[in-house]
Amino acid sequence: MPPPAKIRIDLNSAVPAYRQIVDAVRVLLVEGALPPGSELPSVRRLAMDLGVHFNTVGEAYRELAAEGWLDLRHGRGATVIARGLPAAAPERLQEFRTRLRSLVAQMRAEGVPPARIAAELRSLTESLKS
Amino acid sequence: MPPPAKIRIDLNSAVPAYRQIVDAVRVLLVEGALPPGSELPSVRRLAMDLGVHFNTVGEAYRELAAEGWLDLRHGRGATVIARGLPAAAPERLQEFRTRLRSLVAQMRAEGVPPARIAAELRSLTESLKS
DNA sequence: CTTAGTGTACAGTGTACGTGTACAGTCAAC
DNA sequence: GTTGACTGTACACGTACACTGTACACTAAG
Numbered sequence: 001m002p003p004p005a006k007i008r009i010d011l012n013s014a015v016p017a018y019r020q021i022v023d024a025v026r027v028l029l030v031e032g033a034l035p036p037g038s039e040l041p042s043v044r045r046l047a048m049d050l051g052v053h054f055n056t057v058g059e060a061y062r063e064l065a066a067e068g069w070l071d072l073r074h075g076r077g078a079t080v081i082a083r084g085l086p087a088a089a090p091e092r093l094q095e096f097r098t099r100l101r102s103l104v105a106q107m108r109a110e111g112v113p114p115a116r117i118a119a120e121l122r123s124l125t126e127s128l129k130s
Numbered sequence: 131m132p133p134p135a136k137i138r139i140d141l142n143s144a145v146p147a148y149r150q151i152v153d154a155v156r157v158l159l160v161e162g163a164l165p166p167g168s169e170l171p172s173v174r175r176l177a178m179d180l181g182v183h184f185n186t187v188g189e190a191y192r193e194l195a196a197e198g199w200l201d202l203r204h205g206r207g208a209t210v211i212a213r214g215l216p217a218a219a220p221e222r223l224q225e226f227r228t229r230l231r232s233l234v235a236q237m238r239a240e241g242v243p244p245a246r247i248a249a250e251l252r253s254l255t256e257s258l259k260s
Numbered sequence: 261c262t263t264a265g266t267g268t269a270c271a272g273t274g275t276a277c278g279t280g281t282a283c284a285g286t287c288a289a290c
Numbered sequence: 291g292t293t294g295a296c297t298g299t300a301c302a303c304g305t306a307c308a309c310t311g312t313a314c315a316c317t318a319a320g
Contacts, residue, residue: 073317
């Protein structure tokens with residue numbers, strides 16, 4: 001029961017491996033695929049699966065723990081814990097808006113048809129209702 | 131007539147300044163705010179406005195030129211040129227999808243209400259029709 | 261106690277980002 | 291044609307970051 005949550009990263013990407021790991025695991029956490037009580041693979045195990053060094057995974061786990069998602073204890077592994085949503089910081093919203101616009105602009109610049117982009121955005125909007 | 135296109139960057143952000151400049155200018159280009167023939171401010175001028183070194187702006191301009199947006203010539207400045215859309219690379223779409231999901235997950239993780247996120251996404255979808 | 265598992269700390273290496281400085285091309289004034 | 295003020299470019303440097311290797315410390319099972 002613990003292995004189903006598989007993540008993948010792109011070692012050729014410009015975005016750092018540890019950040020890709022943080023982002024990928026956070027998606028699973030937010031979407032409920034990793035409910036409180038779940039045990040994450042050990043840093044060495046996940047590192048082997050992803051093809052990176054275990055300290056890189058450790059760095060990612062520590063960041064997730066700092067965000068309040070994980071209970072990370074020496075010698076015992078990483079466990080998902082319950083986490084209340086923080087109060088939304090309004091000034092962050094502007095940054096998110098900018099990043100969304102940039103991402104859409106990049107998609108358009110690389111030739112993704114606007115209709116296709118719209119479909120992706122609608123799909124994302126739908127997934128928010130769950 | 132050339133000065134209205136103002137951009138802003140956040141020097142405290144973790145994302146590199148030259149990348150913020152590339153992203154911000156690309157948004158203006160994609161949205162048509164900088165039509166072919168427009169002249170961009172000189173590297174030194176824009177650098178002063180943004181509070182960075184002119185080589186940082188130069189780096190951003192070179193990247194935009196490499197993407198086919200700018201005609202950048204020694205001693206003459208940077209001019210927006212007409213640019214056909216490249217054929218969309220299907221494997222890139224998967225990456226964009228991942229980045230969109232990551233961004234939305236991060237917004238949710240930081241407490242932005244789902245309804246608010248949905249509103250932002252709808253707003254973006256609308257802007258694609260223009 | 262031993263052992264095999266866990267996460268952690270820290271130094272070393274390569275790379276990326278931003279800057280300072282010197283250089284080279286362009287154009288208008290004279 | 292020369293000058294001068296503008297343009298972008300090249301390159302070396304300092305600093306910070308991403309990743310790794312290695313040694314360490316904690317935990318649970320035998």
